[in-house]
Structures are given as C-alpha cells and as structure tokens.
Amino acid sequence: MMEGIKDRVAIVGMGCTRFGERWDVDGIDLLVEACYEAYEDAGIEPKDIQAAWFGTVGSFSTGQPLATATKLNYIPITRVENACATATDAFRNAAYAVAAGIYDIVLAAGVEKLKDTGFTGLSGAAAAGSNVDPPVPPPSQFALAATRYFHHYGIPYEEGKKTLAQIAVKNHQNGALNPKAHLRREITIEDALKAPMIAWPLGLFDCCGVSDGGAAAIITRPEIAKSMRSDYVLVKGIGLAVSGMQGILQDDYDFVHFPESVNAARQAYAEAGIKDPRQEIDLAEVHDCFTITELIIYEDLGFSARGKAPEDVAAGSFTLREGDLPVNPDGGLKCFGHPIGASGLRMIYEVYKQIQGKAGERQLKKADIGLTHNLGGRPGSFTCSVAIFGR
Secondary structure: OOOOOOOOEEEEEEEOOOOOOOOOOOOOHHHHHHHHHHHHHOOOOHHHOEEEEEOOOOOOOOOOOHHHHHHOOOEEEEEEEEOOOOHHHHHHHHHHHHHOOOEEEEEEEEEHHHHHHOOOOOOOOOOOOOOOHHHHHHHHHHHHHHHHHHHOOOOOOHHHHHHHHHHHHHHHHHHOOOOOOOOOOOOOHHHHHHEEEEOOEEEHHHHHOOOOOEEEEEEEEEHHHHHOOOOEEEEEEEEEEEEEHHHHHOOOOOOOOOOHHHHHHHHHHHHHOOOOOHHHHHEEEOOEEEHHHHHHHHHOOOOOOOHHHHHHHHHHOOOOOOOOOEEEEHHHHHHHHOOHHHHHHHHHHHHHHHHHHOOHHHHOOOOOEEEEEEEEEEEEEEEHHHHHHHH
C-alpha cells in the first residue's frame, strides 16, 4: 500500500453554524459565520489561508462565494461537489494538498441553503439518462431498503419498526443537548411509531429534515499545528468509494448492505490501523438520512455483525451515555437536517470537539478516536466517504 495520510495533517480550527430554517441570512452569511468561528478557534486571519476547497451542491456554482465571504483575495479555491459526500470530499482534497507539502495552511468549507429553494426534499437535477431507471424520491428508495432488510432477516414489521424508532429516539435525545441542532426536542418510541407515514414503513421520525447550514475547518501540518495549539486533532485515515451503479445493473445485489460504505471504511481503517472498529473507535457520526440507513451502516462499518444490528440497538450499544460506541452524539442528520455541502464538515466538527473534550453536555468520557461517514445516492448506487480522527 502506498503511504497513507495518517498523522500527516492536523485540524487546528473549526466552525459550525446553527443549522435550521435560516430565513434571515443567505449562503454567504452562513459561510462568514462558520469560517470566522474557525479562524478564531485557530487564532489566525483570512490572510493566512493559502488555498481553499469549497463544498456545495445546489447553492453556488463556483468557489467565488467563499472568497467573497471571507475576503480570500486571489488564492486558489476549488469548488467540490460529490453528492452527500461533498463536504468530506472538500476536506479530503484540502488534507491531501497539505500532506503533499503544497500548502502550509488551508481552509475547507461547506454550505447549503436548502430552505430558500421552496423544495421539500433535496434539490438538484439528475443527469440525463435512458429513462429505464425512473426517478424515485429518496424516502421511497430507502423504504425499499427497509422492507428488504426486514424480509432478508425474517424481522416482523412491528419488531423492525420498533428498532427504527429506537434509532430516532436516540438521535433526538442527543440533538436536544446540542444548541446548534435544528430539531431540539426529545421524542418517545410511541411518537415515532404513531407518526404519519412518509413511505411505508418509514414514518416522519424515520426521515431527516431539510435545513440550512455551514461548517469549516482549518488544516495544517502537525509540526506547524504544535506552534498554534496543544489540542489539535490529527487525521488518521480517509476513504472514498464511488459506485458504478452495480446495484442497479446486477441482479445478484442483496440490498441489505451498501458496498460503498464497506469499501470506504476498509480504506480508512487500513490507513488508520484500525483492526476492530467496534472496540477501537470511541464515537461515530454517520449518515442517518433515514433510520434504516443508520441501521445498515452499523453493519457495514463493522460495528455490528451482519443481521445483528437490531440486537445492538435494543441493547443500547450506540446511545450517548450507556453505549460502548455512541453514534451521532450531536443528533445526526435526524436533528441537523441535511444541507448537503455542509453535513460532512458538521460531522467532523462534532468529532473534533469530542476529541478536544469540548462537546459540552454531550461530552463522552472517552473520545480518543472518532469516525465520520457520508453516503450520497441511493441503495445500489452510492458515493461514500469515511474519515477517522484522533490525537
């Protein structure tokens, strides 16, 4: 294997806006809010940034808004778009540029302003195709994954629905503790079970919301980071796996696991030296666009054995206080919504704060190694990023 990125890049500053219905600001305002928190956290000014990577899917078409927002004058800025993995891929590109020795200090930022679109789901037009693959709304796509999972493992509807409800309850409990979350209200199992159906068997509380938000990270090399602060956070590994639509084109695809998550995790684990993720990882921020997605991710990332994730959910293994591997301690997409260009960096922000011991009411007793995971697309055709961080 070629030399990896482990311990060659450090995060020295991060910022994250409050996510939600931000009718009073535009996308550039959100970038200002996120980036200037990151600058203050790192103790630097915009003039110290040598290059930047800007994640956005539908809000902007170039890197220019980031230059406008933070007065980055005539430096290289690359706009990155890679579905729901956009923000983490912006971070990945920035990290590789630093690891390669091209730049000393760079910025990775992401933003999305979804509420202004007037669209109730994720916006963005699909590329032209043959029309043998008809467009299907995301809730329906993931509802099919849920029914397939229930059928494959012989799980009765009532039992499967309760498992999904437990995931929603967990993430709402965590989000209620987070002042930057969009939805800050705890729910009960009964609330989730009786919620209006969106796409059977997924109800209202099985689906993440639509919101506005931005996040940013300042990245440098460890030898420079040491002169800036003592509690910098190191990148341990990054993986990115892109589907060739195998699930759409092959008739032996099982739809109860997502190979993109498996392969992205395998890359990141190899770089980070992770052999037993359930034992070695202290917290994870995963792409809970739907509760069934989070359930399958537990197995794809090696947190649960195949078909055993419902048992781990019932045992409380992924809860904030009692769990041995808390998942989505900040509330996840379930409570933050999914402004696409910002979500990955929002996840890194939570891991960064947890590792520093600065996560407030959500702070974990042990947070030495954290993981983030983004999954963009639909069952059978995803783009997935996994990143691992630590001291």
